[in-house]
Amino acid sequence: MSNTPAEDSVTTIRNIGPAQAEALARAGIHTATDLQRIGAETAYARMIETGTRPHFIGFYVLVMSLQGRPWNDCKGAEKAALRETFDAIIARTRESGGANPELERILDRIGTGARR
Numbered sequence: 001m002s003n004t005p006a007e008d009s010v011t012t013i014r015n016i017g018p019a020q021a022e023a024l025a026r027a028g029i030h031t032a033t034d035l036q037r038i039g040a041e042t043a044y045a046r047m048i049e050t051g052t053r054p055h056f057i058g059f060y061v062l063v064m065s066l067q068g069r070p071w072n073d074c075k076g077a078e079k080a081a082l083r084e085t086f087d088a089i090i091a092r093t094r095e096s097g098g099a100n101p102e103l104e105r106i107l108d109r110i111g112t113g114a115r116r
Contacts, residue, residue, distance in 0.1 A: 008032050015065040020058070026050045040066050041089060048093045059086045 006012075008031040010021045027046035029035050035043055040063040048054050060082045061071040074082060 010035050013065050014068055015061055015071045020062070023047050023050075023052045026052070036066060041085060044086075045089050045093055048089070054086075054090050054093075056083060056086050059089070 010016050010024050010029065010032050011018065012032050013035065016024075024030070024035065024043065024047065027043065027050045029038070029043055029046065038046075040059070044059050044062055052058070060074045060079065063082060064071050064073055
């Protein structure tokens with residue numbers, strides 16, 4: 001059970017529901033204040049490093065959430081720029097070994113290739 005006051009729960013931020021709140025908590029992000037302080041890019045990288053499967057929509061929903069916008073408000077050039085940012089986050093996470101470097105090595109050894 002969380003000791004986070006209800007008024008500072010990450011779920012007080014638009015578009016963040018229980019599943020994303022759980023992924024954020026696994027990443028050590030327990031409050032709306034913490035999430036707003038570190039921002040979407042750092043938060044999403046930490047989520048991936050702690051086991052969240054990368055998904056572009058999940059990333060841009062987080063970005064839109066922190067801007068107080070509807071999750072599907074991201075379009076055109078803005079969406080393309082966010083895709084580049086997402087791809088860069090994924091590349092950095094892979095370079096650092098991802099969520100479970102040993103598992104990645106085993107998957108590579110048996111020929112399944114990259115999982116992200």
